[in-house]
Amino acid sequence: MATQKIRPDAFSTYGSRMNRHDKENDTQQMKFRARFGLDPPICSYLWYLLCVHKDSMTEEIRPWYLLYALLRLNSSDSDENLSSIAGCCAKTFRKWSWYMILAIADLEGEIINLENRFIGRAPGQTCLMSIDGVDFAIWEPVQEFPYKSSWSSHKFEKAGLRYEVGICIQTGDCVWLHGPHRAGMDVDSVIFKNTLQHYLEPGEQCEGDSHYKKNVPDFSPARATRDEKNVSNRVRGRHEKFNGLLKNFDLLKNIFKYGIEKHAYAARACAVITQIRLERSDIKVFQVFNYS
Numbered sequence: 001m002a003t004q005k006i007r008p009d010a011f012s013t014y015g016s017r018m019n020r021h022d023k024e025n026d027t028q029q030m031k032f033r034a035r036f037g038l039d040p041p042i043c044s045y046l047w048y049l050l051c052v053h054k055d056s057m058t059e060e061i062r063p064w065y066l067l068y069a070l071l072r073l074n075s076s077d078s079d080e081n082l083s084s085i086a087g088c089c090a091k092t093f094r095k096w097s098w099y100m101i102l103a104i105a106d107l108e109g110e111i112i113n114l115e116n117r118f119i120g121r122a123p124g125q126t127c128l129m130s131i132d133g134v135d136f137a138i139w140e141p142v143q144e145f146p147y148k149s150s151w152s153s154h155k156f157e158k159a160g161l162r163y164e165v166g167i168c169i170q171t172g173d174c175v176w177l178h179g180p181h182r183a184g185m186d187v188d189s190v191i192f193k194n195t196l197q198h199y200l201e202p203g204e205q206c207e208g209d210s211h212y213k214k215n216v217p218d219f220s221p222a223r224a225t226r227d228e229k230n231v232s233n234r235v236r237g238r239h240e241k242f243n244g245l246l247k248n249f250d251l252l253k254n255i256f257k258y259g260i261e262k263h264a265y266a267a268r269a270c271a272v273i274t275q276i277r278l279e280r281s282d283i284k285v286f287q288v289f290n291y292s
Contacts, residue, residue, distance in 0.1 A: 004051040006063045008040035011047075014064040015040070018071070018085055035085075036070040037249065038273070042282055043067070046104070046273070053110050054103050061100075068093055069100035073270060076254040098262065105268035111275050112174050114199060120170030125291075127221045129175060130167045130207040130235045131196065133188040134243040135160045138256045138263060153183035158255070160184075161263055164191045165246075165271075167239050169207065172285045174242060174275045180264050189215035207235045234288050241285050245274045 015032040033039055038046070047066055051057045068086055072093075075082060083093035117128040135153040137160050153160030160183035166176025178195050186194075188211055196206070197219065205221045206212070213220040223229045247253045249270045256263050277283045 004048055006044055006047050008044045010063065011040040011043040011067070014067055018064075018067065018087060035074070036067055037074040038070060038277070039282065042277060042280060043070070045280065046276060049107060049110070049276075050100075050103055053107060056103060062096075065096040065100050068097040069104060069269070072097040072101065073249045073251050073266065073273075076250045098265070101262075101269045102265050104272055105265045107272045108177065108268050111272045111279075112177055114166070114175050116171070116173055117166070117168045117175045119168060119173075122170075122291075126203055127169065127205040127207055127291075129169055130239040131164060131176070131188075131192065131212065132208060132236070132239050132243065133162045133164055133191065134246060135162050135183045136247075136252050136256060136263065136267065137254070138260070141260070150182045150185035155183075161256075161260065161267075162186060162188075162191070163267055164188065164196065165239070165243065166196065166206070167242055169235055169288060169291055172238060172242075172287065173278060174271060177268065177271050180260060180267065187215075188212065192216060192219070207232060209236060231288060231291050234286070235291065238285050238288060242274070245283065246270050 012029070012032060015036060016028055019028070019031050019035060029039070036043070043066060047063060050066070064086075068088075071082055071086060079090045079094050082097075083090040086093050121128060135155045137153070137156055137158050138151075140159045141151065151159040153162070161180035162183045163177060163179030163181070165174065167173070168175045176196060178191065181191055188208070192206075192208075192212065193216065197216075200206070200219070205219050208216075208220055221232075223232050246267070249266075251266055252270055256266070258266075274283075278285065
């Protein structure tokens with residue numbers, strides 16, 4: 001088992017070496033965050049979670065391998081260029097960066113839990129979370145030629161993968177992630193009917209956009225007054241904020257070139273990291289009050 005506790009200043013030192021910057025100062029901390037997307041304390045906490053929950057974290061796993069993963073998630077550059085930054089060969093970087101991304105993705109069951117939608121539930125509240133689909137661009141699958149329109153996302157008119165995301169209304173935490181699905185084949189309501197709908201309590205509803213209200217009206221709350229519509233818009237606006245945080249990771253923001261299976265790992269790893277940052281107040285989203 002790898003050492004569970006690695007101090008934040010140790011990660012700061014590892015990052016300084018990759019940034020070719022030996023002196024510790026505020027500028028170096030800014031460079032660390034710009035390079036890896038996280039501050040050293042969050043890296044330390046993430047490492048602790050990996051060691052506690054994952055048996056695959058053996059003695060041969062080095063703490064800087066976590067920085068390899070973060071470096072990949074926050075850049076769409078080639079393995080050769082990223083390995084040059086990491087100070088290792090491309091083969092080593094490729095192996096351990098994806099190993100750690102898979103390990104982070106496997107934390108999904110611990111970090112993103114559908115039962116957490118009940119936290120802060122008001123008496124009589126039946127709508128507990130907002131749902132929406134988020135699309136990511138990918139290279140056209142080579143195994144399907146000629147290209148099939150079932151992969152094409154209407155959001156960017158290219159091949160893409162879609163994930164269904166659920167956000168707790170009371171806390172703003174991510175409590176559900178499902179996918180990937182073909183962006184041009186499975187519309188949001190179909191994904192909902194095939195998966196999330198079966199996990200809801202009798203009478204439970206979800207806050208969604210007009211597509212959900214039209215295609216799954218029994219699971220969409222009716223909003224009649226202006227105040228109700230304003231609160232509903234705030235809930236959906238906060239949800240879009242979370243979707244945007246996922247796309248802050250360059251690996252997901254740009255066209256993904258490593259295959260569908262690895263995209264599923266990368267998307268889950270990014271969702272886990274984003275949720276951890278929310279829990280640790282490293283990033284903040286606005287709260288929604290007076291929701292019923």
